[in-house]
Amino acid sequence: MAPNEPGIALPPLRPAPISPPVPPTGSAQYEFSPDENVIISNLGSRLSIVGLFMLGIGLFCFLSVIARWIRFQELEVVLLFFTLLLIPVGIWTHRAGREFRNVAVTEGNDIPHLMGALANLLKLCTLVYLILFIGLVFAIIQLGAYSL
Numbered sequence: 001m002a003p004n005e006p007g008i009a010l011p012p013l014r015p016a017p018i019s020p021p022v023p024p025t026g027s028a029q030y031e032f033s034p035d036e037n038v039i040i041s042n043l044g045s046r047l048s049i050v051g052l053f054m055l056g057i058g059l060f061c062f063l064s065v066i067a068r069w070i071r072f073q074e075l076e077v078v079l080l081f082f083t084l085l086l087i088p089v090g091i092w093t094h095r096a097g098r099e100f101r102n103v104a105v106t107e108g109n110d111i112p113h114l115m116g117a118l119a120n121l122l123k124l125c126t127l128v129y130l131i132l133f134i135g136l137v138f139a140i141i142q143l144g145a146y147s148l
Helices: 035-070 077-105 108-145
Strands: none
Touching: 035 077, 077 108
């Protein structure tokens, strides 16, 4: 019998209910291979050392600016700005390095540690982006002032 023949009733078409996707339970975290862990660990170690070095320079310069201000009543604004820039850059670089090292040495938490490292690098890049943007604005203002 064909579906168009009289006397045959077809059920009405209803769309299937749409339910949100259910995350798989007990899904395994991604684990990097030993070779990948070596690369990530080396990156983390170097970032951590660079971050601590930058933080140390920033703190030393900050103390130097404060001592000069107390002793000579002179505040070097450019050096103070530089130190206040180095301190958070050093902290975020060190934290990113520590998170990258944690990716290599832990098991079952590679993705959370990787995301932590990327979040710290995002903060660092956002700061650099803002500084470059502000520098560009001041350069345009300076160029406009000279052309008058």
